Amino acid sequence: MRLFGYARVSTSQQSLDGQVKALKEAGVKSNRIFTDKVSGSHINRDGLHSLRVKVEEGDVILVKKLDRLGRDTADMIALIKEFDSIGVAIRFLDDGISTEGTMGKMVVTILSAVAQAERQRILERTNEGRIEAKAKGVKFGRKRTVDTEKLRTLRKNGLGATDIARQMGIGRSTVYKLLNETGE
Incomplete structure (x- = not known):
């Protein structure tokens, strides 16, 4: 054995x-x-x-x-x-x-x-x-690292989502998502 x-x-x-x-x-x-x-x-x-x-x-x-x-x-x-x-x-x-x-x-x-x-x-x-926890407002996932102020400024300056994505080093879908969240 x-x-x-x-x-x-x-x-x-x-x-x-x-x-x-x-x-x-x-x-x-x-x-x-x-x-x-x-x-x-x-x-x-x-x-x-x-x-x-x-x-x-x-x-x-x-x-x-x-x-x-x-x-x-x-x-x-x-x-x-x-x-x-x-x-x-x-x-x-x-x-x-x-x-x-x-x-x-x-x-x-x-x-x-x-x-x-x-x-x-x-x-x-x-x-x-x-x-x-979600009902109490706890957010899950990692913290956002995208500068939303810069994103809004670029958008106000007339740049499209593709150009914003290139400048900020993020995906176009992220640009659209953040713009949608901010109501722009």
């Missing part, structure tokens, strides 16, 4: 250090730890792909938490079935569960459904927060 590890965070700004440390402490060799810095909402991940290629019958994959393997229930079930079909077990360290045995597979399936529901709730709350 060989131990493999898998760690994942959702963004490149997050750190894998805590998960990797826990996997090493559980006995996984450094060269058998596979990582990804990408959303768990799909299974098209480089580290996961490499892990799937490396494992063989009798191997065990350690993952710190269930939601680190994935957030989509259908994908999780497919992964569990795939690993099970080649005789590879998955153990989730923090959750204290494993795909070894019928009850383990059932518990993992239920918990992966909960993880997916949690992800949906997070997305809903985020969207509600954005809507509320």
